[in-house]
Amino acid sequence: MELWFTEKQTPTFGITAKIRETFVHEKTEFQQLDMIDTEEFGRMLVLDGMVMTTIKDEFVYHEMVAHPALNTHPNPKKVLVVGGGDGGVIREVIKHPGVEKAVLVEIDGKVIEYSKQYLPEIAGKLDDPKVEVLVNDGYMHILEHKNEYDVIMVDSTEPVGPAAPLFERGFYQGIYEALKDDGIFVAQTDNPWFKADLIQKVSKDVKEIFPIVRVYGANIPTYPSGLWTFTMGSKTYDPLEVDESQIAEMDTKYYSPRLHKAAFVLPKFVEDLVK
């Protein structure tokens, strides 16, 4: 018998992957959590039926959340990751030697637990001494901290279920206040083919709060449409004014100093969305 996992990325379109094994199929306090092993992409974390990360392509998302912001801020010391319980963004964040503390606030402790167990390549740095892991509501954490972080990264699921408030204007205002005077924030903002409205709305909301707003993209094969966007809001520093020749070459597979600015050059129809 062949088992195939299918994610309906829209009601009428999806991806389908042959699976070798199911490790976890569990309803947590917050969401349906599945950990499976696929032939093509290796082990895969699925939340509420949506692929979150896979061994084969996880590096794209994690690098592209972390490095553009950290290479735009000249001296990021304290970084917050909201969501991201798989630990992939944290792993990338602490590659930057100047980062002294990286705080992860994940609402669902089960994501952390099962990622450590089944995705050690991704979650392995959650025990690093620079890292503080909090199982808590990221929205509340933001509201309770003012003028504290150099960079805040929102590594959430889609705006359904527990992540829905993380796409509200009030959350971005809270992030603005939780950041230091020259802070930067970045959030994953879905894809322009099926979720153009969302990208447009986030971009508009963030522009009302942050003086510098830039959107960039990356290719993630297991995410809807293969083109993912990220929205960056910055108080002082512009990612497009970074001197790429001054960015240190790092141990990455997708991001590079050469890609830093090119990632912000969007297809024309996406450019038009966020104008």
Added chain:
Amino acid sequence: MELWFTEKQTPTFGITAKIRETFVHEKTEFQQLDMIDTEEFGRMLVLDGMVMTTIKDEFVYHEMVAHPALNTHPNPKKVLVVGGGDGGVIREVIKHPGVEKAVLVEIDGKVIEYSKQYLPEIAGKLDDPKVEVLVNDGYMHILEHKNEYDVIMVDSTEPVGPAAPLFERGFYQGIYEALKDDGIFVAQTDNPWFKADLIQKVSKDVKEIFPIVRVYGANIPTYPSGLWTFTMGSKTYDPLEVDESQIAEMDTKYYSPRLHKAAFVLPKFVEDLVK
């Protein structure tokens, strides 16, 4: 009853689309041809089970085959498209006012016939007076023409079936000779996630023939991995030395003058493939 079309992009991974209607299901002289109507991407041409083009995302591929080369050559007058019977690349080519003649050589006349019938938005310019349509073997056409074209575009299927010879080194040598002294050629070269070997091989072969070889990418949601690559071989002009401010803004949805050079900045793992 719901009907879904599934393309296995690899033996263990694929995309799946709900279909409204099947217009054509026919074995032509060269391949299996299906023309279907999908809910998410609209009408779709499928050859040998592989998505060739869809109404919703066709603009990406067709613009990105045509415009980078035509905006690198300073004065392209005569252009050849090998394959591309749906007419999408031709439609983009003749947007360039300097192009005097665009020749299409498609081996399978049925692709042209059904594209005209079911995909008029894509194929509608095949009857333009500047366009010559030949139902013929592109490989033979290349061998029979010397020093004739300014730009040659290879819009083929995957290297299986009738397109297999279009990925051979001898074909690139033929293209070199069919081009004028300052000619440029571009070919679609599949995706780096599942076909890294192919990209590497083509890049190596083309480098043995053309002094300037550049690889660029574009996001195509219905193609495997969502990231498609194109390999350009050029005798004289370097796409990276184009002055983007001199590129005319055109009626496009993906390509833009701003994207011209950025498209050549590849993810690090792809950069490493074609070094």
